[in-house]
Amino acid sequence: MFRIKKSSDMLPAIQRGKPVTIHVDGKPIEAYQGETVAAAMLAAGIRTFHKSHKQKQPRSLYCGMGICYECLVTINGVHAQRACITPVKQGMQIETCKELEL
Amino acid sequence: MIESFELAVIGAGPGGMEATITAAGFGVRTVLIDSYPQPGGQYFMRIPSDFKVDYENKTETAGRKLVNYVLKVPSLKILNCLVWGLFQEEDGSWLVALYGENAPKYVRAKNLILSTGSYDTPVAFPGWTLPGVVTSGGTLVLLKNQRVAPGKRALISGTGPLLFSVAAHLIEAGVEVVALCEVNHILPHGIKHAFTMLKQWDRLTEGAKYMKTILGVKTPYKIGWSVVEARGQDAVEQAIIAKMDKFGHPIPGTQKVFDVDLVVSGFTLTPNTGLPRMIDCEMSYQAGKGGWIPVRDADFQTSIPHVYVVGDGAGVGGAENARLEGKIAGTSVAKNTGFLSLSREKQIRQEIQSDLHQQHRFGDLLSDLFTPPAGLVSLLKDDTIICRCEEITLGEIKDAIQMGARSIGEVKMLTRTGMGNCQGRMCEHTVAAIIADQLAGEGVTREDVGYYSIRPPLHPLPQSFLADAVPEEE
Numbered sequence: 001m002f003r004i005k006k007s008s009d010m011l012p013a014i015q016r017g018k019p020v021t022i023h024v025d026g027k028p029i030e031a032y033q034g035e036t037v038a039a040a041m042l043a044a045g046i047r048t049f050h051k052s053h054k055q056k057q058p059r060s061l062y063c064g065m066g067i068c069y070e071c072l073v074t075i076n077g078v079h080a081q082r083a084c085i086t087p088v089k090q091g092m093q094i095e096t097c098k099e100l101e102l
Numbered sequence: 103m104i105e106s107f108e109l110a111v112i113g114a115g116p117g118g119m120e121a122t123i124t125a126a127g128f129g130v131r132t133v134l135i136d137s138y139p140q141p142g143g144q145y146f147m148r149i150p151s152d153f154k155v156d157y158e159n160k161t162e163t164a165g166r167k168l169v170n171y172v173l174k175v176p177s178l179k180i181l182n183c184l185v186w187g188l189f190q191e192e193d194g195s196w197l198v199a200l201y202g203e204n205a206p207k208y209v210r211a212k213n214l215i216l217s218t219g220s221y222d223t224p225v226a227f228p229g230w231t232l233p234g235v236v237t238s239g240g241t242l243v244l245l246k247n248q249r250v251a252p253g254k255r256a257l258i259s260g261t262g263p264l265l266f267s268v269a270a271h272l273i274e275a276g277v278e279v280v281a282l283c284e285v286n287h288i289l290p291h292g293i294k295h296a297f298t299m300l301k302q303w304d305r306l307t308e309g310a311k312y313m314k315t316i317l318g319v320k321t322p323y324k325i326g327w328s329v330v331e332a333r334g335q336d337a338v339e340q341a342i343i344a345k346m347d348k349f350g351h352p353i354p355g356t357q358k359v360f361d362v363d364l365v366v367s368g369f370t371l372t373p374n375t376g377l378p379r380m381i382d383c384e385m386s387y388q389a390g391k392g393g394w395i396p397v398r399d400a401d402f403q404t405s406i407p408h409v410y411v412v413g414d415g416a417g418v419g420g421a422e423n424a425r426l427e428g429k430i431a432g433t434s435v436a437k438n439t440g441f442l443s444l445s446r447e448k449q450i451r452q453e454i455q456s457d458l459h460q461q462h463r464f465g466d467l468l469s470d471l472f473t474p475p476a477g478l479v480s481l482l483k484d485d486t487i488i489c490r491c492e493e494i495t496l497g498e499i500k501d502a503i504q505m506g507a508r509s510i511g512e513v514k515m516l517t518r519t520g521m522g523n524c525q526g527r528m529c530e531h532t533v534a535a536i537i538a539d540q541l542a543g544e545g546v547t548r549e550d551v552g553y554y555s556i557r558p559p560l561h562p563l564p565q566s567f568l569a570d571a572v573p574e575e576e
Contacts, residue, residue, distance in 0.1 A: 002250070010311075011275055012157040016153055033150075034153045036248060052231075052490075054493045058232070059490070063528075064243045069523035070231075084240070085137075
């Protein structure tokens, strides 16, 4: 999993947005304005976004378009946000595999 | 005060944008609603506005022009929010329930054009819930829109021409594609469609470009093969493929194992029909169109007057088909609201009829060659999770059928399949196929099995929001 740097006919080079810092489970990762939380996490090599409720199996981005709810993470304390359609913002705190406390 | 419109268009892909441009262009007071920040839908999705690119291809240029045109339609209201419900009022008009940061809670409209598109048909196989199994649509969005590759070594499996696009984009991104598996035995059967294909020059040239990239790195294209299992501890480490018979059953002794970190699953598309189901539009099962679709008249109006459905959400047919259908529905609304004469409406329809016919012929070709075979359910094991959200296995679904469940609604009630976050979108295809397979001896078909009923809210919403969502008395 990586950011595509080389330019090709189908995927010509792009200039990403301004660099921002986001934290995933307390660790800073590289991210750029315009990226989704899921894209930045995958590019940082983070594969498990949440664990399933019953069997505690690792789950991650599947549909990539906001309808399967498999890429859920906790963002700035708000539970169950879809990483694939949420753009990164400077200072964002993301937590993976966080159980909802009731 | 709830703002009122003649027309609400839901979904700003090619179908919704064209319907909007057409209706609003004739003077119909229109609101266009989409959950993404920029119009375009999945097909014409723009790169994020924070990214800069020097070059755009033909599709991107066409998309940018259509989006810019929509943004400039005078007196058009565009809302960036989610539609979570549709409620009919006594006078027949619709309350469209909205959820979004800067959106009102409701708008009111006399006519609805639903253009909600489609999504990858989720085909379950052992290991499909592992991180690293991604749909073809999800893979393309990451590559094209985010310029991020979701893996380094990929196996692509599914059916249909979209697989070539995924393969070519992955290869150009620098991902090693170990094999591209097409589950259907498309040769020599496909030759009869050569004439229809020749009329699709744009599609052919695009396909040729993809083939050049794929052949350039000698990626094996395996017709009649499919992924049968993904394996790994915390993410995909291996993909197992096998040769399949024409019904979609794996042939014993043909398995091959690849070390990969990405399995792309692309078994064609399923119409996104949550909204038409929610308001009880009459539905019909058409396997070749992607599953359950609303029944429509020649104007693309559903069984409920003044409610139209266009594009992939009414049967998968592609972007140009969606655009043409949007134009017809938009014209029909303009005529019915008195903004367009009958003769002018007829003229517009005639102008695009042959193009639309051509698109439908191409759609027939796709469905003839590339519908996911029913036998794929034979890949599932008793402990394979079918409903991702509620973690319901094949074994539990079989138990429910043993107990007497005959429809997908009954399986849902007994097991909770389809009751989680995704509202059944991810498991409906497989659960229905399992029931039809288990009860094949009794002559039960996919049509008999039915579909999940959909109730508001269409997507999970915060309870605090819903508690406050009762419309004010006026």
